Amino acid sequence: MSERKLILYVSMSLDGYLATDDDDLSWLDMVEREGEDYGYSEFMDRVDTYIVGRKTYDKIIDMVGHLPQAEKMECYVITRQELLPEKNIIFYNDDIEDLIYELKRESGQNIICDGGADVIKLLMSSSLIDEYVISVIPVILGDGKRLFKGGVPSQDIALINSTSFESGLVQLHYVRLNEN
Template structure:
């Protein structure tokens, strides 16, 4: 059995931010274009597990009026520092993230999709657990906010795959961990 892959699939501003300081994501709407999903449907076709940080989870809940859309399609793990009972179709996990990812990769299944946030990405990078980085560079600079890559990890060698350019100015960058 081939080990499952963990893929980071996320958007960021040209200057490296995934949200403003107050967790605002409204700037992502600059790339909304009817009929364009930026490859999301194709990407999620093989996904069955979703990992996200608690802050990102709470932002999505606010944006979606208390619903968490990924839970309708995937097994969802919200990484949290506190113990919480499952809700909205998600399981909260406050244990060792490396252990969770290792266990998920050993189980049969599809792709494991990570959607941030920055602190979760840093933890995963520190243990070289991200197999692919699929980053959508949005045509804006926020100037400040929450960084996708927070630093403090050892260098990681990546192989670049073909970028994809979209009409709205979005560029998809795709890297594979070597």
């Protein structure tokens, strides 16, 4: 098996939400600073495969009109529907565990998961996420769509790094400890 890792790379509010109930993400704008990408470009230089859930994919399409990651890498949209592939986008509706094991067996760089919560829960249920990079945005939404939905097995993780930024964003980087 190769050394490829599946890394969850997401932002959440201080109280643990990915989005508001109506999928509003405008609160993410509060940490935007010219010339600051919070390490995203450097991180993406070590990634060649992108995984995202269908709802998150639809939100990206609604916001920017296309999936920017598809311009640079192979992308998998996890869905229940059978859809024809597009350029560098595969709509995947089979067992996600099989997909991850297959991708990890292939040579290449790391694999990024960008959400959403349903896909994250599926991946966590099978202990498939190797690392977690979570950017905590300094806002309390009070309600919305939780990052971690619960109902997954307990997992031991260790902090690799934490970085705080002038904007108030705190980025946490954890690794899942191997199960004995």
